Amino acid sequence: MKLFDVYPLYDVTPVRAEGVYVYDDQDTRYLDLYGGHAVISIGHSHPHYVKSVQDQLEKIGFYSNAIQNPIQQELATAIGTQSCLNEYQLFLCSSGAEAIENALKMASFHTGKKRVLAFNGAFHGRTSAAVAVTDNEKITAPLNQQQAVCFLPFNDTAALAQELQKGDVCAVIFEPIQGVGGLDMPTEAFVLEMERLCQQYQACLIADEVQSGFSRSGTFFAFQNTSIKPHIVTMAKGMGNGFPVGGILIHPDLKAEYGLLGTTFGGNHLACRAALAVLDVLEQEKLQEHAQKMAVYFNEKAQNIPQAKVKGRGLMLGLEFDFEVGPLRRRLIEEKKIFTGGSSNKKVLRILPPLTVQPQHFDTFFNALHDLL
Numbered sequence: 366m367k368l369f370d371v372y373p374l375y376d377v378t379p380v381r382a383e384g385v386y387v388y389d390d391q392d393t394r395y396l397d398l399y400g401g402h403a404v405i406s407i408g409h410s411h412p413h414y415v416k417s418v419q420d421q422l423e424k425i426g427f428y429s430n431a432i433q434n435p436i437q438q439e440l441a442t443a444i445g446t447q448s449c450l451n452e453y454q455l456f457l458c459s460s461g462a463e464a465i466e467n468a469l470k471m472a473s474f475h476t477g478k479k480r481v482l483a484f485n486g487a488f489h490g491r492t493s494a495a496v497a498v499t500d501n502e503k504i505t506a507p508l509n510q511q512q513a514v515c516f517l518p519f520n521d522t523a524a525l526a527q528e529l530q531k532g533d534v535c536a537v538i539f540e541p542i543q544g545v546g547g548l549d550m551p552t553e554a555f556v557l558e559m560e561r562l563c564q565q566y567q568a569c570l571i572a573d574e575v576q577s578g579f580s581r582s583g584t585f586f587a588f589q590n591t592s593i594k595p596h597i598v599t600m601a602k603g604m605g606n607g608f609p610v611g612g613i614l615i616h617p618d619l620k621a622e623y624g625l626l627g628t629t630f631g632g633n634h635l636a637c638r639a640a641l642a643v644l645d646v647l648e649q650e651k652l653q654e655h656a657q658k659m660a661v662y663f664n665e666k667a668q669n670i671p672q673a674k675v676k677g678r679g680l681m682l683g684l685e686f687d688f689e690v691g692p693l694r695r696r697l698i699e700e701k702k703i704f705t706g707g708s709s710n711k712k713v714l715r716i717l718p719p720l721t722v723q724p725q726h727f728d729t730f731f732n733a734l735h736d737l738l
């Protein structure tokens with residue numbers, strides 16, 4: 366049987382990985398400054414993570430959400446403590462798009478309304494409602510176009526107020542730092558206005574932290590460099606360090622009811638154990654503070670590359686050039702053995718390393734960049 370051919374692939378076959386390195390089938394070592402789309406948070410094959418998942422697998426890997434699973438509560442408590450959002454409620458699922466679907470659905474249940482406001486350049490996933498609030502016509506099928514969505518520019522308070530005044534909006538969804546879109550961010554003033562206007566017009570504010578959450582940005586969630594309290598926060602990617610796990614945090618104003626949300630795989634024993642191991646390592650190795658320090662180091666080094674402008678925050682970074690970076694990215698992989706990411710802004714090279722990355726890894730990257738430029 367053939368694979369459905371939807372991914373343009375680089376000619377690299379990773380077979381093992383450790384820390385910030387990935388090794389291919391010829392045992393060639395690659396520096397991973399992409400973390401497989403911002404997924405690897407605590408480093409590849411972290412020993413505590415491997416042992417936790419192995420031990421759990423030997424006990425029980427899965428049972429459905431029809432039984433008691435105390436590991437879910439353990440995970441909720443740990444997320445509450447590390448994020449300082451103890452008052453929120455946790456619903457677990459298995460991917461970023463699924464987190465978005467559930468977030469939008471909750472907003473619609475809660476408000477009784479159905480129109481969503483999203484932003485230019487947004488990426489929220491590929492499933493039904495998630496792709497409808499994603500700003501990319503190419504990946505939106507006719508089926509997805511039945512959702513009521515309006516895209517706005519960041520930082521245009523008047524446009525936002527005008528749409529909300531119509532009274533039919535259930536949610537405003539935003540990425541505190543855009544990922545796929547290329548590291549653009551709303552201003553703090555606009556984020557505060559979004560919260561105020563959502564309250565005024567009874568709409569839910571959803572912070573999509575699928576990519577920026579779990580300490581990548583230098584705070585537990587990227588929105589936490591402002592004072593807002595979104596109604597719903599979505600998370601996935603770095604949460605499982607490669608294990609498929611996602612979730613939403615739901616403000617206490619939104620009430621649960623049996624049957625409102627549900628999933629077969631979400632919150633299974635193995636997924637919870639993987640996420641708990643990630644939280645252990647984030648805390649023990651102080652990776653949030655480390656991400657902040659490494660961002661300072663990256664910015665300093667980038668001063669020596671005058672062709673590039675740094676975007677993003679923490680270890681969710683981009684370098685914006687005045688040319689399209691596709692060929693550069695290929696040469697970084699093929700000639701320098703360094704993984705980096707692209708974005709829908711073709712001039713932005715994305716840097717999303719494991720949060721354990723060290724100064725010498727950025728030295729290697731900047732030396733390589735210097736050679737190639």
Ligand SMILES: Cc1ncc(COP(=O)(O)O)c(C=O)c1O
Pocket residue numbers: 402460461462463465488489490491540544545573574575576577601602
């Ligand atoms: C901000 C954001 N939201 C949602 C998603 C969708 O996540 P997933 O690919 O796990 O469905 C992504 C994926 O890149 C993302 O970057």
